[in-house]
Amino acid sequence: MKILKTAEALLKEHALCDYCLGRQFALLAHGLTNQERGKVMKLLLTLEGDRLALEGSEEGTNLLITVARKGFSNLALKTLENKGITVKTEERCHLCENNFNKIKELMEKTVEKLAEYEYKTFLVGITVPPGIENREDELRAKFNIKWGENIRNELSREIGRQIVSITQKTVDYKKPDVLIIINPFTDNISLNVRPLFIAGRYRKLVRGIPQSKWICKKCEGVGCTHCKGTGKMYPESVEELIAAPLLEMTEGTDTRFHAAGREDIDARVLGSGRPFIIEVKKPKTRNIKLRIFRKKMTQTAEGKVEVSKLRIVSKEKLKKVKTEEKVDKVYRVVVEFEKKISDEDLKQLKEGLTDSLIRQLTPSRVLHRRVDKMRKRRIFKVKVKRLKPRLVEMLIRCQGGLYIKELISGDQGRTDPNVSSLVDTSAKCVEIDVMGVKI
Ligand SMILES: [Zn+2]
Ligand SMILES: [Zn+2]
Incomplete structure (x- = not known):
């Protein structure tokens, strides 16, 4: 044995x-x-101890005392009492410090916390002080034990099983809706709720709104006279207009906005719109009706921003939305020239830019925050139309990531070729719209 x-x-x-x-x-x-394994062993040791004791062996009594004192065994205690021997049990289990006795209590507290959230799947993760696992490792090394299990594993399984029996939810090892982190030694329970990702496309129908919330540079968001106490450079943004009704419906704590590229504040986004994914942190409600969200958003954004093609996606789609920036784009721009533009100039523009490769050094307007490097983007097609003698509307189909304003002005020769040099006069972009993907 x-x-x-x-x-x-x-x-x-x-x-x-x-x-x-x-x-x-x-x-x-x-x-x-x-x-059950532990109980059975203590039962067998008590039987063996009692057998030896009845045969008059002191060893048997000692075994019963060990099982009673260090095994907290009621059976051994009673057996000893029957022989007129009372012993006092030790206070704490050497390994778990009696924390396994708290499993039910921890489970109940967890279930109470979980009740705030809508979820289908969960996973229990356990943290224990580092000393605990060391203690167990030492014990196993000393007694050459090869059949043991990790304490965190057992705690996680036992608490998880009880949660399942109360809530009827499912354990998911890969992508749980809620990851529950419990430290039974400190009674700390924290819930890591999987964010909700909603993908769609947005159209920005007015100028003057940034894509994402722009923190005030002067006060860094605290609020100052410069930002009139709002902490922001602009009162609203595409992100905030989309986030507000979503936070209300999901009761999430915060959002993050991921989009396929970004437009300037003064550019509209028209056509089929720009792909985005909005991430809602710690949503209490996951199953929201996207149709209702869209309706609410349309109301609150008052026609400034619209969303379409909404769907709930997985986190993996984030990478994809970022690469969609590279997809071809169509821009509509209105260019103001210093001189009157002739038919010959229009022809120059069209022929000079169609099927051309544009070489751009980082625009001087963003040079203070980005590295200066060469970017090459192709223009596939250009359409031009004179609106006034010095005003021309251009439709430009190009690779995503082309700096349009610099394409027009030339940025002191940092973009080549450019609209200004093609007609040999200075040119300025006065209106810019992102149109979608087709001319
Ligand atoms: Zn224990
Ligand atoms: Zn400020």
């Missing part, structure tokens, strides 16, 4: 509760909990 001998030796060394004794033999016999 090597196993019983080992169990006896373990108990002689340290006080161990049923769970912690049983866990040292977790890989032996299928279909038992560690608590």
Whole structure:
């Protein structure tokens, strides 16, 4: 009975509760909990101790005392009492410090916290002080134990199983809606709620709104006279207009906005719109009706921003939306020239830019925050139309990422070729719209 001998030796060394004794033999016999393993061993040791004691062996009484004191065994206590011997049990399990006794209580607190959230799947993760696992490792090394299980594993499984029985939700090891982190030693329970990702396209129908919230440069968001106490450079943004009704519907704590590129504040986004994904942190409600969200958004944004093609997506789609920036784009621009534009000039523009490769150094307007490097983007097609003698509307189909304003002005020669040099006069972009993907 090597196993019983080992169990006896373990108990002689340290006080161990049923769970912690049983866990040292977790890989032996299928279909038992560690608590049951521990209980059975203490039962067998009590039987053996009593047998020896009845045969008059002092060793037997000592074994009963060990199982009672260090194994917290009621059975051993009663057996000893029957012989007129009373012993006092030790106070704490050497490994779990009696925290396995709190499983039910921890589970109940967790279920209470979970009740605030809508979720289908969960996973319990356990943290324990580092000393605890070291203690168990040392014990196993000393007694050459090869059938043990990790304490965090057992706690996670036991608490998880009880949560399932109360909530009827499912454990998901890969992508749980809620990851529950419990530290039974400090009673800390925290919920890591998987964010909600909603993809769609937005159209920005007015100028003067930035894509994302722009924190005030002077006060860094605290609020000052420069930003009239708002902490922001602009009162609203595409992100905030989309986020507001979404936060209300999901009761999330915050949002993050991911878009396929960004337009300037003074550019509209028309046509089929720009792809985006909005991430809602800690949503309490996950199953929202996107149709209702869209309706609410349309009301609150008062026609400044519209959304379409809404769908709930997985986190993996984030990478894709970022690469969509590289997709071809169509811009509509209105250019103001210093001189009157002739038919010959219009021809120059059209022929000079269609099927051309534009070489751009980082625009001087963003040079203070970006590295100076060469960017090459292709223009596929250009359409031109004179609106007034010095005013021309251009439709430009090009690779995503082309700096349009610099294409017009030339940025002191940093963009080549450019609209200004093609007609040999200075040119300025006065209106810019992102149109979608087709001319
Ligand atoms: Zn224990
Ligand atoms: Zn400010």
